[in-house]
Amino acid sequence: MMENQIKEEIKRKLEDMGLTAYGFMKVRTLTDSLAYFEERKKLDLTTTFEENDLKKKIDLSCEMEHAKTIISIAFPYYYDSYIHKEGYFSLYTLGKDYHLVVKDHLEKIADLIREKGYEAKVFADNNSLPERYIAHVAGTGEIGKNHMVITKEYGSYVFLGEIMTELEMETSERDWKEIPEHEVCGECVRCMKACPTQILGSELYNTRRCMSYITQNKEITDEEMLLFRGRLFGCDTCQRACPLNRDIRISPMEEFRPREYMKYPSLMELLALTNKEFVKYKETSSGWRGKKLLQRNAMIELMRRGKKPDEKHINTDYLKEYYNRLQTLFNL
Ligand code: B12
Ligand code: SF4
Ligand code: SF4
Numbered sequence: 001m002m003e004n005q006i007k008e009e010i011k012r013k014l015e016d017m018g019l020t021a022y023g024f025m026k027v028r029t030l031t032d033s034l035a036y037f038e039e040r041k042k043l044d045l046t047t048t049f050e051e052n053d054l055k056k057k058i059d060l061s062c063e064m065e066h067a068k069t070i071i072s073i074a075f076p077y078y079y080d081s082y083i084h085k086e087g088y089f090s091l092y093t094l095g096k097d098y099h100l101v102v103k104d105h106l107e108k109i110a111d112l113i114r115e116k117g118y119e120a121k122v123f124a125d126n127n128s129l130p131e132r133y134i135a136h137v138a139g140t141g142e143i144g145k146n147h148m149v150i151t152k153e154y155g156s157y158v159f160l161g162e163i164m165t166e167l168e169m170e171t172s173e174r175d176w177k178e179i180p181e182h183e184v185c186g187e188c189v190r191c192m193k194a195c196p197t198q199i200l201g202s203e204l205y206n207t208r209r210c211m212s213y214i215t216q217n218k219e220i221t222d223e224e225m226l227l228f229r230g231r232l233f234g235c236d237t238c239q240r241a242c243p244l245n246r247d248i249r250i251s252p253m254e255e256f257r258p259r260e261y262m263k264y265p266s267l268m269e270l271l272a273l274t275n276k277e278f279v280k281y282k283e284t285s286s287g288w289r290g291k292k293l294l295q296r297n298a299m300i301e302l303m304r305r306g307k308k309p310d311e312k313h314i315n316t317d318y319l320k321e322y323y324n325r326l327q328t329l330f331n332l
Pocket of ligand 3: 191
């Protein structure tokens with residue numbers, strides 16, 4: 001059968017690329033998940049970063065009308081867990097922007113399907129698909145108590161990408177009802193203990209209190225600024241705490257090799273960023289919230305360390321407002 005032949009070709013190509021965590025799922029409407037998503041919305045636990053139109057969120061075909069199958073693929077990005085003591089970017093931002101990298105690779109795989117005359121569309125984060133749910137059902141990885149998709153070889157340090165196609169392929173799917181059981185974790189609760197805002201431990205948790213969101217949010221409170229503690233963008237605490245991330249394989253993807261300026265950031269340099277210098281941050285996953293946000297986050301860390309920044313760099317109303325608040329907060 002043509003479908004099986006194409007599926008085998010895709011699997012071979014993925015394995016050749018070192019992409020060992022992937023799976024297949026039938027496109028459908030996730031009617032069973034609607035109540036859960038409604039409850040989260042009612043309890044006001046969502047961020048503006050996720051799809052909040054629930055009709056779209058549960059109807060997987062809204063991204064591609066005649067799609068029959070979704071291929072879920074994990075893209076590993078882990079190189080090492082080095083942490084720069086004078087302020088650090090989260091590990092997922094250290095290499096080239098994953099949206100671009102994942103999309104490029106997905107296109108190559110999707111071409112295998114297109115060459116046989118079938119339509120295929122690729123997705124890398126910027127979509128309404130519940131990517132972790134799909135990854136669980138397809139068998140790409142398992143959901144931990146930190147809500148990350150955890151793969152066997154690369155742990156949770158993976159990005160997710162999908163290909164949707166009108167081609168109907170065989171699938172062997174996992175039951176979505178297993179998700180809240182977090183079987184992969186056993187009795188472990190390390191991430192729950194380590195989380196700085198203590199949001200883990202329930203399926204109904206406040207994602208707006210996740211430090212990853214707070215560090216990327218343009219408007220934050222004084223209380224939130226006190227929680228940064230070295231973070232410049234994103235948060236890895238629940239992944240660093242996870243024993244399933246020990247002895248994992250290094251990413252085979254050269255694009256994700258950490259850039260030196262991301263691994264060893266200079267707070268002074270970040271605060272003094274010019275538009276020209278900002279270009280190199282835009283090439284990573286840390287640039288999408290703009291230059292001012294990186295400057296603000298660097299200023300938070302500088303002032304937390306008791307250092308007064310050079311006022312010539314506090315040159316916008318946005319930065320001035322945060323500077324004034326930080327002066328009061330840290331008695332500087
Ligand atoms: C919004 C968002 C965020 C928000 C909210 C995160 C969150 N926990 O929801 C913020 C900004 C905080 C964030 C942070 C991070 N993010 Co983010 N984020 C997203 C985005 C765009 C949507 C996620 C979403 O819908 N969240 C709502 C929650 C409820 O859904 P979920 O956890 O994604 O999926 C669960 C539900 O669908 C649930 N479910 C569905 N039906 C039902 C029914 C019942 C009854 C139950 C109980 C559950 C259930 O099952 C899924 C698994 O638990 C996705 C991309 C995408 N399109 O999916 C990336 C994504 C989840 N993020 C990603 C990453 C890498 C991160 C960070 C690690 C970045 C960092 N280092 O700072 C952190 C991790 C924080 C954490 N522990 O979750 C990756 C995750 C890869 C992986 N291995 O899991 C994704 C998939 C992007 C990608 N394409 O690679 N993110
Ligand atoms: S990313 Fe940080 S704040 Fe968010 S759940 Fe994990 S440990 Fe908690
Ligand atoms: S730290 Fe423990 S509980 Fe948390 S995801 Fe990892 S194995 Fe699961």
